[in-house]
Amino acid sequence: MGKAPVRVLITGAAGQIGYSLAIQVSRGTMLGPEQPIILHLLDIPPAAQSLDGVKMELIDAALPLVHGVLATTDVEEACKDVAIAVMVGGFPRKAGMERKDVMSKNVSIYKSQAAALEKHAAKGVKVLVVANPANTNALILRENAPSIPPENITALTRLDHNRALGQVAERLGVHVSGVRNVIIWGNHSSTQFPDVAHGTAGGRPIPDALRDEAWLRGDFVSTVQQRGAAIIKMRGMSSALSAASSACDHVRNWVLGTEPGTWVSMGVISDGSYGAPKDVIFSFPVKCEGGRWEIVQGLSIDEYAAGKIKVTGDELVEEKELALQCLAGE
The missing domain is CATH 3.40.50.720 (NAD(P)-binding Rossmann-like Domain)
Known part of the structure; x- marks a missing residue:
């Protein structure tokens, strides 16, 4: 059967x-x-x-x-x-x-x-x-x-995750399948923080492969953050194809699991890991097995990353307060 x-x-x-x-x-x-x-x-x-x-x-x-x-x-x-x-x-x-x-x-x-x-x-x-x-x-x-x-x-922050993979692959001239373990921290908004500090390309750390910190902290971040708006400007419509594809990726990994040694980005309920505010839906690196996700722990976070995580976390706290006010007024 x-x-x-x-x-x-x-x-x-x-x-x-x-x-x-x-x-x-x-x-x-x-x-x-x-x-x-x-x-x-x-x-x-x-x-x-x-x-x-x-x-x-x-x-x-x-x-x-x-x-x-x-x-x-x-x-x-x-x-x-x-x-x-x-x-x-x-x-x-x-x-x-x-x-x-x-x-x-x-x-x-x-x-x-x-x-x-x-x-x-x-x-x-x-x-x-x-x-x-x-x-x-x-x-x-x-x-x-x-x-x-x-x-x-x-x-869904997998769309942003996939965008980050694509940008690194394009920059290095390699196939996207060889780029792994980027992270989207925080909100699916212009405050999100795409982070490659722990990622690899062809088995090498992405920062070492690129050797271009100015791009990683500048155009890379802004391109991923603003990619949706850029596609609307080009197409006159939203990024439906990539959003749908990323939604499938999100659910497939959640249900069927992630590959050993790899993680993906998902917006999940925050337990306060990495200094994120608790009890908001925050994008973290996660690994999945048996239909469950788990936040990847033990990653080092430098001062730059911590500052970016705080900015996007603060925005989510503001959004939560606004949403609860709207709920109270229902």
Whole structure:
């Protein structure tokens, strides 16, 4: 007998990232080439027609791993028995909007989705939040789904991690598969700290291979931090392809494990490691095994890195306070 299908929820499924993600999940990029799935696609009522179009395309693709597609605008129906939930839907910041306005909209969205997941999802559901502000949206979800273990709610910083790998590979002229163990610390925002101090390229420490500290502390950091905005400027649209690919990478490593001796970056609930503030969703280097993640410990942090970690940590504390104010006003 083959494996039983796993139910995978994608919210915001009619949008750019959701559309890219659906086909990648359906081809086994997320859970492996032998794991059947049943897709649950959720979007808001105004996107219902587009959502049905996505379902039609998935049927037309005749994908061997897909054992069913549910397309719905009902959050409770969408969350029924799902084992993996990828939260792509959210309210984007628009011109003229204050941070509090955006946070208030997302508090409302993630409060209702948290309640539906808590009530209807499979026991042990793993949740990945993609929609920005991803770290704090994940925290809102955690605050409103107390029965879901805190370690089962994560935020996407793998996109930033992969961007950092790509930048180093391009700079050195090597294949990206030979670049390992970069770290994204903190928030998925312009305060994030991409760190290569412990990374390797072709088995050599990245700083030694590059011999260019000015680039590593200058253009490298700013390029990774601002990459999303740069892609929007070039395409006129967001980085949907790479975001979807990175979401698959995040879940695949979480569920199936990381390679021995390597780590990846995930936004997870902070225990205060490396001077990060506690009880925010903070990006750390993690290793995964048996469906669990663990923060990599014992890495040396110099004064420069500690300062960068503090800046992004302070921003997450501010976002948390703002989110809790919005929750209190609900």
